[in-house]
Amino acid sequence: MSVLAGKELRIVGFLCNWCSYGGADTAGVARATQPTDLRIVRVPCSGRIDPLFILRALLHGADGVLVSGCHPGDCHYAEGNYYARRRLEILKQFLPVLGIDPRRFEYTWISASEGQRWQLAVTKFTQQIHELGAAPAFENAEKLIQIADMALTALRPLGTGQHAALADLKKAIVEKLPELDCVIGWQQSYDAAHSAPLFMRKPEDVEKLVWGPLNVNNLATYLPQYKGKKVGIVVKGCDSRSVTQLLQEGLINRDDVVVFSMPCEGTLDMARINQALGAYQHIDKVAYDEAGVSITADGKEHRFCMVEYAQGKCYSCATPGAVLADVRLGTPTPVTGTPATPPELALLDSMSLSERFAFWHTQMERCIRCYACRNACPMCVCRDYCVAESRDPHWLTQEDTATEKFFFQTIHALHLAGRCTGCGECQRACPVGIPILALRQQIARAVAQTFEGYRPGMNAKATPPLMGFTVEENNIKEKDWNK
């Protein structure tokens, strides 16, 4: 049983019980004729509507979703619709990057007495969906492969940080070590071309500390596990934003963390480097110079200059020096200009909605649901109780369809809305190289446009935008059904 073929489309309505559901009742009592497509799901408050309900509907066969709550200021629960207004606005700006037409989702405010306004809204919205026609099914999207052009101009000189004050850093760490449980840094892993996180507890551990473009891991992801213990951490600019965001959300205590920082000159994109190196058995030597690194593998030397092989995020990095630090070494590097659109997002911007749908379907088919993207993310603190693998609530099935995997990516992206600092670890950790960072970058762009240029992790005192509200919103305009 489903909608009447040819006459109706699948439109889901989420209405708050106190105002809009009452408004729909008033319209009914007034016998106001309305199209029958829309089926109403009643919720206590528009604040109860998790944007993921809407994505769940849109990705599983809904052609359109309409949300309606009390007018801001009239909420029966005082603040429910203030939070809803921000979350739904960010969701609406998130849909295009997924390949879903934003006109398939609208949110509006209708009070219990506004029967005509409900009739107008449901009629206009149903018309709007019929003009768009049935929504394309994600499972049937055809194949499309596109690759982002990673080379961009950086906002500040990229280098290998060889003349950074590594010795001073080591001395500073040894000094602080006795009062700390451990200090987290980087060390060389199984060969000179790979680094790994280092947990320094004794002075001799500190000797292994390295600093350079191979320090790709964001060490802030380990901090929540050490809550309650005193711990030190060496940070690049992007890592410091993650530390600040953890502080903003109270997931770590400021006086338990000692932050060591040196100005970062960019990190290498190991995926592209391994691509260029191809199969090799042994790394003979890794030599650094001002502009890049030359790696000798199986006797053959390969030259990688930073300008061409840095990670995407390093080009548009505006905080090479740490945003927050207790021990700050080296001279801060000047940053000029405003960040250009990150490469992965620029690729998606260049595509049409249907192309993006196809692009993501092809990418998601390769996903093996290993959740490295989630576990590498410093902001993902739900750790063992992620909704991706739970039965109560049962958001995701264990089926390996592209839709389920794509739905997890939207869950992760929306859970990070206004919190993701763009450190790029999710994409770097993905073993099959799916460019999932673009989804988070689109939300970061929407958050910046909607909340006066807000960027997460820049100010430890700031409240993440979706965790608060203002009564008057400058950049969120109410839907005008008369236009």
Place this chain on the structure above:
Amino acid sequence: MSIVYYPGCSAAGTSSDYEKSTQAVCDALGMSFTPLPDWNCCGSTPAHATSTELSAALSVRNLDIAAKMGAEKVATPCPSCLSNLRLAKKRMEKPEFRARVDELLDEASSAELPQTYSVMQLIYEKYGSEFVAHRVQRPLKGLKVACYYGCLMSRPADIMADFGHPENPQVMESLLRACGAEVVEFPLKTECCGASHGIPERQLTANLSGKILETAQNMGIDALVAACPLCQMNLDLRQKQAGKAMGKEFALPVFYYTQMMGMAFGIKLSALGLNKLVVSPEPVLKKWQAALKEGVCE
């Protein structure tokens, strides 16, 4: 900050005394205005009575010349010109109105038209009462005066917002107090004197001006101080008609505030056009000079 001066038609005619004293006071304060070349009448009451587009076109032509000269502000002594020039600029914000006005002009007016200010407001804002007091050489000791703005100076409230409370402006009071005069709070200072009804409805103006003069006289003041050519004419020139209408004998000199300020700045009385006043200012001048000689302090 170039300010263009727009004298207005009456400056050359009926209120030449207001014009002379305004120029004198501005020179004394070192306030330089560049005169607006090839200016035309702002349309005054008849124009906006017939068609708002015509009235706006007349005013906009002046503002356009000023804009093309690169002027940021236009100064004018006359409240009627002030209100027309400001109203025109406000109405030009609507695109369809602007289009109709531009049709009447030789060429389309510039997008950004300068804002108009009364000379009194510019003096007060630029110099403030302390500086004016500092310039005073012969304070208006012994003179008890009341200020009369007329009904246009501070209205309509949304366009004249920067001039003070529409019912109770205080700019002229503070300037005259700075000049040493004893200023009485005159409750009818923004009531209408009858304006241009003096011609078609003589009796109406007589009543309205009569009431103003009667209340002013009851307050025992030496002189009424006005800032508008038309109000000054109704109160001074038509004082006898008003007296007849009220059945009272009025002998209340009506000065322009610039004349009073000129006197305080020590400018030669002849340069202030006092001779043009119908109700003789002599008793006020004698009382003032007497007070100055004896160094009488209140």
Place this chain on the structure above:
Amino acid sequence: MITRYFPADALTKVVASLADERRVLIPVTQPAVKKSVIFAPFSAGMTVELHKASVAPKEAVLPQCETLLTYSKQKDAEDPSKVNLVLDDKPQAQPTIVFGCRPCDARGFAVLDRPYLDGPFIDPYYQARRKQLIVITQTCPSVGTTCFCHWVGSGPNSTTGSDIMLTAIDGGYVLEAVTEKGEALLAGMKLEDGAPFMDKAKTARGTVEAQLAPAPDLTQAQEKIAARFNDNTFWEEQTAQCLSCGACTYMCPTCYCFNITDEGDGVCKAGRRLRTWDTCMSPLFTREASGHNARMSKAQRMKNRISHKFSTYPENWGGEFSCNGCGRCINNCPVNLDIRAIVLAAINEKGA
């Protein structure tokens, strides 16, 4: 056993001919900024290139998500309270060839055979697929930096788990059957005999063998790692950098743990019982219904993973390690955790 030869340019044609009656899984490169090679069915128009796959061909016998059974509830028309359940639990399998995997992949099938087929309970779903599988393994042309197959009893030319060995020589490929199944397949292929090329093949195999650095002695691994069981500080230090994601286990040719869940349709009128890959590195692996979790910390989980591969599996299944030394868990680890380092540390370091 019989041998065959075909020139290099005939590679795609040979695979195409195999693909007529069977599904042929070949390593297919997925273009991306970070390329990955995944075994995918051959279809017309593809050109075959033999690269080492990022993900093991385990999919051929143990798919990431397979339907164990489907159920639907039919209601009795007259009495809605009467419901009968229709079940269908027939295993689905199709004849498949894995073409061009590496010895460290093929050995994975052998490792999986033991628990699924040789144990007390034979898994019918696995068995159905395993029976119809033929493995054509390419002897390892180049050894990677993270390869350590020769540490664990395998090698670049190991034939364990393979039916036919394919060796690239200049100008062509030599096929050598190692099992009856392989021989039967080769016999049916109209290719020239491979005997004249065998010595060339042997030299090619030898050259790769020589590249290998000497392997450490892991014979004591089983006991030494078992002895490490209570040394918690050791495991905590070794696992400090692990993020407990699932990349290593899902890429591994020899991880065979799975999870079973029932997934219904919108209103649970019908549904499916799914078997999906599980990862022992995730806390959910040992979380019981009560919420108690035997292995709460990632150190315990890592201990279990290393011990299983190098101690308990050999103990249960006659001494063979259940790690093929393919190095995929090292390549794909987001924090570059090296299993070799842990094993060596467990064996050599003194300590409890």
Place this chain on the structure above:
Amino acid sequence: MRIGVFICHCGSNIGGTVDCAKVAALAATFPDVVYATDPMYTCAEPGQAAIEEAIKNYQLDGVVVASCSPRMHEPTFRRTVERAGLNRYMFEMANIREHVSWIGKDIEANTNKAAELVKMAVAKLRNNKALHAASFDVNKKVLVIGGGVAGIQAALDCAEGGIPVVLVEREATIGGKMAKLDKTFPTVDCSACILGPKMVDVAQSPNITTYAYSEIESISGYVGNFTVTIRKKTTYVDWSKCTGCGACTEKCPSKKTPDAFNEVTGLTTAITIAFPQAIPKKAVINAQHCKKLLTGKCGVCAKTCPTGAINYEMKDELVTETVGAIVAATGYDLVDWTQYEQYGGGRYPDVITSLQYERLLSASGPTGGHIVRPSDGKEPKNVVFIQCVGSRDRSIGRPYCSGFCCMYTAKQAVLTKDHMPDSQSYVFYMDIRANGKLYDEFQRRAVEEYGTEYIRGRVSKIYPDGKGHLIVKGADTLLGQAVEVEADLVVLAVGVEAAKGAARLAEKLRISYDSYGFFMESHVKLKPVETNTAGVYLAGVCQGVKDIPASVAQGSAAAAKVLSLFSKDKLQSDPQISQVDIKRCIACGKCVQTCPFGAIELFDFRGQQKARVIETVCQGCGLCTATCPQGAIQLAHFTDNQILAEVDALCQC
């Protein structure tokens, strides 16, 4: 699970455009549905009996009724299933009337939509759990904020009902604005005579503890268990010793203190007792005008006080009270009328407010009831009253009518004639609002018997004519001409707004208020004395403009609400609230941060921090459930799984 489905015809309201039988047949095919029928009127007696019958016969665990809006009959049907032994939350409704049958005539589409809504309801019901209301004990004690007539009435009624009352009044005496009135309309009986005895009752009632000259510092807790901190402002007089003899007020040298009680119509001493019938009749020192406190020199009152009650070092004191309910009766203040420059903006001494005129009329006022002009002390002949000053005026943001000004002006005009037989009163008005009992008759008497001249028109300007009179210029719209009155005294009927600080108090009470500061009632027509916050009630003008009889009535109404709340020993909390799954919670604190009611707290559970919901404070909005990333907190009856089931029922099959 065994579900019964009832598709209601609602006569022809639904049956007319929905094939109910077909929907029932389709419903029978949904999973777990074991019984489906289509009764004619489900909400009627037979309909409900049929449901109870079916529950017994088919051992149903859940019921779905497809009929009208749940906002209408959900409570009815919940009681029905409860009577049959089912938990009332094992019940769902599908709205196939207002949202289906009444919005279109297309029978095929309506029937299909009705079936789908039933399928959604069944899908949700299959995830419902039985919910049980928690009960908690009630602290049967009430706090009344504001000692005006409404507050006094509420306090007395509650005390009468045996409930201990804590009455907090900001001024030094209770009585509020009514105590300042001389006479009251329409009976012209003396305000002090009818209010005084009630004030004395308050003082003498054993159940009422009065905190005068005190304000609410903070309020926490929930219905049945509020904790209130009260700030006893320092009076510099120890009220336990002060007998109210007034000796200090005679001797105090600082005679130029503005008399706040008399609306500054006169001056008084720094230490005062507001008015003779003040309750409590205790002295208070005005710190801004007391020489001793300002300069350290004086101390006359300390010397003269027979009981040594004066204490210059006395500080504010914070007192805590625990109560079960709160009645807000904070009354009103006059609009700041000095923004009307055309009425002199406060510069003309002879232009006074109606409240100041009330003090001039009052025998206990500064002039002993003798009406004089503040400027020269002479008796005025022409008294002009101007109505709607600061009411019905959109330009200053006060578009509403203040309700009682027309009536008190008529009364003041009558009293003016009484006091000064040869005086002449004029009233400039727009419309006379006299809609109470005996009101219009009283106003007619002011016109016909007392010769008050009513001029229908607005006043454009008041100005001194220089000879001691005030010229009141206005229009007379009935005669169609301008009019001027030479007035000796002008009384402005100033509009009313919420008492100063009402907004801040509303935030402490967690109730909402409108842009004028009036508190927001739960429903303007049906629940005028309740608010959206359980346990907080309203009385008097703080809820909106009203006259004394209405304020007294609301005082009693609020008291009735409190008494009914306290009639039960235990209070039931609404079970449709959030619950935390301790296992899943990682104490990230997001729910605590977003909960509008502060109903979630972090607590220590075996060494780990976990979130916990305070059942009685949670209102069931579900914001926390939408905020918690790992779904650790779920709003009962609207859990993620229930809503997902509805969405999946629509989108997936």
